[in-house]
Amino acid sequence: xxxxxxxxxxxxxxxxxxxxxxxxxxxxxxxxxxxxxxxxxxxxxxxxxxxxxxxxxxxxxxxxxxxxxxxxxxxxxxxxxxxxxxxxxxxxxxxxxxxxxxxxxxxxxxxxxxxxxxxxxxxxxxxxxxxxxxxxxxxxxxxxxxxxxxxxxxxxxxxxxxxxxxxxxxxxxxxxxxxxxxxxxxxxxxxxxxxxxxxxxxxxxxxxxxxxxxxxxxxxxxxxxxxxxxxxxxxxxxxxxxxxxxxxxxxxxxxxxxxxxxxxxxxxxxx
Amino acid sequence: xxxxxxxxxxxxxxxxxxxxxxxxxxxxxxxxxxxxxxxxxxxxxxxxxxxxxxxxxxxxxxxxxxxxxxxxxxxxxxxxxxxxxxxxxxxxxxxxxxxxxxxxxxxxxxxxxxxxxxxxxxxxxxxxxxxxxxxxxxxxxxxxxxxxxxxxxxxxxxxxxxxxxxxxxxxxxxxxxxxxxxxxxxxxxxxxxxxxxxxxxxxxxxxxxxxxxxxxxxxxxxxxxxxxxxxxxxxxxxxxxx
Numbered sequence: 346x347x348x349x350x351x352x353x354x355x356x357x358x359x360x361x362x363x364x365x366x367x368x369x370x371x372x373x374x375x376x377x378x379x380x381x382x383x384x385x386x387x388x389x390x391x392x393x394x395x396x397x398x399x400x401x402x403x404x405x406x407x408x409x410x411x412x413x414x415x416x417x418x419x420x421x422x423x424x425x426x427x428x429x430x431x432x433x434x435x436x437x438x439x440x441x442x443x444x445x446x447x448x449x450x451x452x453x454x455x456x457x458x459x460x461x462x463x464x465x466x467x468x469x470x471x472x473x474x475x476x477x478x479x480x481x482x483x484x485x486x487x488x489x490x491x492x493x494x495x496x497x498x499x500x501x502x503x504x505x506x507x508x509x510x511x512x513x514x515x516x517x518x519x520x521x522x523x524x525x526x527x528x529x530x531x532x533x534x535x536x537x538x539x540x541x542x543x544x545x546x547x548x549x550x551x552x553x554x555x556x557x558x559x560x561x562x563x564x565x566x567x568x569x570x571x572x573x574x575x576x577x578x579x580x581x582x583x584x585x586x587x588x589x590x591x592x593x594x595x596x597x598x599x600x601x602x603x604x605x606x607x608x609x610x611x612x613x614x615x616x
Numbered sequence: 617x618x619x620x621x622x623x624x625x626x627x628x629x630x631x632x633x634x635x636x637x638x639x640x641x642x643x644x645x646x647x648x649x650x651x652x653x654x655x656x657x658x659x660x661x662x663x664x665x666x667x668x669x670x671x672x673x674x675x676x677x678x679x680x681x682x683x684x685x686x687x688x689x690x691x692x693x694x695x696x697x698x699x700x701x702x703x704x705x706x707x708x709x710x711x712x713x714x715x716x717x718x719x720x721x722x723x724x725x726x727x728x729x730x731x732x733x734x735x736x737x738x739x740x741x742x743x744x745x746x747x748x749x750x751x752x753x754x755x756x757x758x759x760x761x762x763x764x765x766x767x768x769x770x771x772x773x774x775x776x777x778x779x780x781x782x783x784x785x786x787x788x789x790x791x792x793x794x795x796x797x798x799x800x801x802x803x804x805x806x807x808x809x810x811x812x813x814x815x816x817x818x819x820x821x822x823x824x825x826x827x828x829x830x831x832x833x834x835x836x837x838x839x840x841x842x843x844x845x846x847x848x849x850x851x852x853x854x855x856x857x858x
Contacts, residue, residue, distance in 0.1 A: 423692075525707055583691065
């Protein structure tokens with residue numbers, strides 16, 4: 346059952362040290378404000394799960410929140426590398442990071458399996474690649490046709506956090522635009538927190554709108570601008586310049602730390 | 617007395633990158649749908665839609681099907697893609713209902729390394745557990761290559777990219793063509809080994825072989841890429857300037 350809460354209380358109640366946490370949003374609706382609150386509250390030893398770590402996990406990894414990462418594409422979209430992610434894997438800074446990587450299709454199916462309450466998902470893929478030897482995937486034979494397929498394990502998520510455009514006062518949530526795997530993440534996790542741009546009296550149906558009933562969510566918190574420098578379609582625009590700026594800034598450990606202290610630890614927004 | 621008009625400046629000749637983009641765009645004249653990431657393939661697909669194939673369906677892995685971007689997006693999930701698309705679907709739907717069953721005709725893929733069979737590495741340079749360079753990883757590529765009936769690889773031609781042995785096999789791409797900034801490689805019908813079949817204007821067989829990390833096979837009589845027309849070049853430059 347959902348409750349309307351503050352971002353700080355929502356994170357304090359739902360996210361604990363050592364949890365496996367997914368903050369989802371595929372380029373769109375990335376929950377930056379919630380990730381920054383996790384950094385401010387000093388959560389540590391998290392296993393972070395995300396298809397595309399993006400700048401948000403680059404920041405959380407660089408601040409030492411994570412001991413593990415489960416992902417499928419660790420780049421700065423359209424720009425290049427994620428330098429904090431690379432520094433953690435290549436040099437163990439600020440701490441070693443245990444990595445489990447998949448393809449996008451594999452991750453998407455793992456989310457779908459967790460939402461369905463199934464132990465695994467079945468798909469075509471992986472076979473013939475070096476990923477098979479380095480990740481959790483098993484070949485299986487279709488019992489009906491004999492086709493060689495693969496099984497990927499469902500994600501085992503303690504907490505999912507997503508950002509949406511709107512919620513009503515009962516905590517029913519609606520998001521529209523690129524929907525990513527947010528619904529699967531919320532339904533597949535033991536606990537869930539949704540941050541929203543605004544609380545409205547009543548949800549108005551939108552083309553392509555995805556509605557998640559409040560009773561399937563643990564907590565909803567208002568966080569205007571909470572997906573910047575990604576975006577919330579119709580409300581905020583993607584700050585492409587920030588993604589380019591991050592490429593320069595994040596190359597240097599000290600410059601990164603100083604920026605995070607000024608803009609995140611001091612409680613100011615991302616951009 | 618009025619002075620004579622200044623002579624009309626001839627446009628700057630096409631760069632190798634521009635030729636590569638135009639060649640990629642030309643391959644989409646007949647395609648119904650194309651799957652693209654960001655960068656040069658995305659530019660090529662938008663150009664193809666504007667120049668030759670207005671009904672071409674652009675599909676981005678963010679879930680936007682039939683996007684009609686006016687400008688080249690920075691990310692595969694830019695707002696303009698969602699706002700102009702025929703349909704916007706979740707990531708599980710994109711892979712399980714659209715890509716997997718082969719509904720998207722052609723896929724454009726890039727990579728950090730390409731081997732002589734057209735296999736791709738986008739995972740690591742060096743050892744997997746202690747990489748020299750950690751690359752972004754697979755993303756959608758393995759299942760896109762598996763699902764789409766035709767795969768075209770677009771990559772810069774140098775010995776860092778075209779290697780005898782991949783550091784990591786991320787994607788079994790089996791491309792129908794590899795378009796580089798020097799020419800076009802196509803698989804030999806028998807051995808499947810990539811073979812130089814076409815040179816871009818200004819490129820030589822020796823230069824291409826020198827930029828390839830294995831003893832590159834060369835077709836008996838490689839053809840030469842038709843120079844980008846003034847219309848193609850003008851449209852490409854205008855698109856990039858938007």
